[in-house]
Amino acid sequence: MSAQPLYERVKDYVTERIRSGEWRPGARVLSEHEFVRELGVSRMTVNRAVRELVVAGVLSREPGRGTYVADLPAASQPLEIRNVAADIQSRGHVHRAVPVRLESTAAPPDVASHFGTGAPQQLFHSVILHLENDRPLEVEDRWVNPVVAPDYLSIDFATTTPNEHLMSVAPLERVEHVVRAIGAEPTIDHLLGIPLGSPVLLIERTTWSRGLPASFARLHHAGSRFELRGVYDV
DSSP, X not given: OOOOOHHHHHHHHHHHHHHTTSSOTTOBOOOHHHHHHHHOOOHHHHHHHHHHHHHTTSXXXXXXXXXXXXXXXXXXXXXXXXXXHHHHHHTTOOEEEEEEEEEEEOXXXXXXXXXOTTOOSSEEEEEEEEEETTEEEEEEEEEEOTTXXXXXXXXXXXXXXXXXXXXXXXXXXXXXXXXXXXXXXXXXXXXXXXXXXXXXXXXXXXXXXXXXXXXXXXXXXXXXXXXXXXXXXX
């Protein structure tokens, strides 16, 4: 029987510490140099082991920061309107929101089309970065009809979410979702803290309230940190 390859021994070393709870999700693991010193193997061996564990979803690499134990991917029900803060808190994690942009501006044609021919000349626009345990989870790029939510730009979105505010002032009548995988633009990659061109899961959501288009949102998620999950009786 052939001996176990050295890189498999390194992988076993990592997974055993994760199983035992010594290294918990989000914990930073040893650097390649530390692995070499701890286990007495070559850097090439360590690199292969870590690379395979990243591909398997056991570890995650963040350029310039290090290698971490991968967390369970955030999951959302695709056909429900869920509050991202409540979703994060339901997993026992901490939600934090960073407003990136709040403005009243003319919408580009691809956005204006979601509000119909009678849309106001100016729409409210917000970009919010949502973090889970201080790790970027979602970039929420939202356009809002000021007729439906006139106080939108005065809300403190560091303490409440756009979803919470809109649900309180604009009861939903209709929702349309489009879900697809994309290669995000550099600004989105930067906010999510992922390498340029990484896969991103995009949910486009258009809502109506009181007979009017209320909002159009593009919700961007790092593909490796988010999944859609649903169970339906048929």
